[in-house]
Amino acid sequence: MIDHLRTQRTQPVGVFDSGIGGLTVLRALRSHMPSEQYLYLGDTARLPYGSKSPETIQRYSLQAAEFLVSRGIKCLVVACNTASATALPLLQQHFNSIPVIGVVEPGAAAGCAASRSGRIAVIATESTVQGGAYQRAIHRLRADASVVAHACPLFVALAEEGWTSGPIVESIARRYLEEMFSAAGAPDTLLLGCTHFPVLREALQVVVGSSVHLVDSAETTAVALKALLQSKQLVNEAAQIGSVTFMATDGRERFARVAAHFLDQPIRSDDVELVEPTFALKK
Amino acid sequence: MIDHLRTQRTQPVGVFDSGIGGLTVLRALRSHMPSEQYLYLGDTARLPYGSKSPETIQRYSLQAAEFLVSRGIKCLVVACNTASATALPLLQQHFNSIPVIGVVEPGAAAGCAASRSGRIAVIATESTVQGGAYQRAIHRLRADASVVAHACPLFVALAEEGWTSGPIVESIARRYLEEMFSAAGAPDTLLLGCTHFPVLREALQVVVGSSVHLVDSAETTAVALKALLQSKQLVNEAAQIGSVTFMATDGRERFARVAAHFLDQPIRSDDVELVEPTFALKK
Numbered sequence: 001m002i003d004h005l006r007t008q009r010t011q012p013v014g015v016f017d018s019g020i021g022g023l024t025v026l027r028a029l030r031s032h033m034p035s036e037q038y039l040y041l042g043d044t045a046r047l048p049y050g051s052k053s054p055e056t057i058q059r060y061s062l063q064a065a066e067f068l069v070s071r072g073i074k075c076l077v078v079a080c081n082t083a084s085a086t087a088l089p090l091l092q093q094h095f096n097s098i099p100v101i102g103v104v105e106p107g108a109a110a111g112c113a114a115s116r117s118g119r120i121a122v123i124a125t126e127s128t129v130q131g132g133a134y135q136r137a138i139h140r141l142r143a144d145a146s147v148v149a150h151a152c153p154l155f156v157a158l159a160e161e162g163w164t165s166g167p168i169v170e171s172i173a174r175r176y177l178e179e180m181f182s183a184a185g186a187p188d189t190l191l192l193g194c195t196h197f198p199v200l201r202e203a204l205q206v207v208v209g210s211s212v213h214l215v216d217s218a219e220t221t222a223v224a225l226k227a228l229l230q231s232k233q234l235v236n237e238a239a240q241i242g243s244v245t246f247m248a249t250d251g252r253e254r255f256a257r258v259a260a261h262f263l264d265q266p267i268r269s270d271d272v273e274l275v276e277p278t279f280a281l282k283k
Numbered sequence: 284m285i286d287h288l289r290t291q292r293t294q295p296v297g298v299f300d301s302g303i304g305g306l307t308v309l310r311a312l313r314s315h316m317p318s319e320q321y322l323y324l325g326d327t328a329r330l331p332y333g334s335k336s337p338e339t340i341q342r343y344s345l346q347a348a349e350f351l352v353s354r355g356i357k358c359l360v361v362a363c364n365t366a367s368a369t370a371l372p373l374l375q376q377h378f379n380s381i382p383v384i385g386v387v388e389p390g391a392a393a394g395c396a397a398s399r400s401g402r403i404a405v406i407a408t409e410s411t412v413q414g415g416a417y418q419r420a421i422h423r424l425r426a427d428a429s430v431v432a433h434a435c436p437l438f439v440a441l442a443e444e445g446w447t448s449g450p451i452v453e454s455i456a457r458r459y460l461e462e463m464f465s466a467a468g469a470p471d472t473l474l475l476g477c478t479h480f481p482v483l484r485e486a487l488q489v490v491v492g493s494s495v496h497l498v499d500s501a502e503t504t505a506v507a508l509k510a511l512l513q514s515k516q517l518v519n520e521a522a523q524i525g526s527v528t529f530m531a532t533d534g535r536e537r538f539a540r541v542a543a544h545f546l547d548q549p550i551r552s553d554d555v556e557l558v559e560p561t562f563a564l565k566k
Contacts, residue, residue, distance in 0.1 A: 045339050053534045056328050157440035171451050251336045
């Protein structure tokens, strides 16, 4: 048992996203747990998930998770808000031999901690907003919270294009958010419920005003995973800086180029492993 | 043989797109050939194609075409610029028993016909621009043409969001196009090399100026298909208004809602058939 645990501890942490946005979560994980090895899988052949139906998101998520589990991970982080909001219980049930955590619960916790008034705005993809997972998670933590949720699909396109600041971003943000933040009793907290959105943070702050707290899931997910690994004695205690293996289901060059925006460091396309997009899902 | 032709004539025209943009082509086809039956397939479970690699676009296109062929179509229109630019020769080779046409050649023909100066700008998805199919098609028709091509991925997101006019669209268009159209020797023709772009036409015209010709593939594709069906004696001569069957690989509600922008007519989600996204491709 002890030998088994020792082996398991040195296994990598699996991180899964529909594409590249999950790298904002990976960055926080590495900052909190630098000794761990990471396997990052972006399902770039089928992105984005946020405009797709729950059934399709669940099928794609199961396949991606199955692929990472087959590579021998010790735990799985679903670093995609859409997949977390739609497929997390299914993934936890299907892969019950390892811990599986998402970003919605940690994000909701961050929102509740930041808000004084209990009035919290959530912005996310269409699918995440429609599914209502953030609204439910916030109400579980704080029953009296008043939550408004709004889909902002153009923010994803802006982040992928690398247009992260300036008048165009601000005018789009104004169109999505102005009404929500100009009314009496406006939210005091804006929860960024999509991993693409943190790269637009400065522009969003300009639009909603400096008194509004902007929070995302990355930091609290890292804190939650660290606590989970500690409780299961799964922390890699080696005195090393762990490696990261990048895997994508399509387009290594594009992955490397867009990933550089998110990780704020250069990535070579040779460092991205192209993996088979059609996973064999065991029933 | 004559009986066979008679049967074939009444078979539907297959129209394939990565999602919804191809409906701009369908509209032109129906206007030129109202008696035909149409089967429209949008691969919404895997859209967009424009940011994906050539290999993935080819695989998805083959599967979608195989699905339509299995439904008994008499010809195939690849109503997606990205798929036409990347997979047309492969599709023509693979499905050589029926005519297969794309939108790139007709679009290039429209651009060459509209341009006096021979200076033509093409805007399209990243994949279409990088592949160079438009540039080659224009040069085949007009060897002395001067072609500039520019990827405008945010236009796709704008069209899907239904933000088709106003200051936000114009400021994004200005950022993409201003430099190209303000220099001396600017293009006199702007070819809309993505089926999403015609819904932004008015805003684009404001930005490039009224003297620039805006052309797209929809009309010329319809004319080309009509000529092709006539030459092969495949025109449906029934005195009727033909039906349209909408099929999507995901998200009937979203398909119906976004399709309404493109067809400029209401579509009920019940009228959209959900088809299996994993096609069995015969080798």
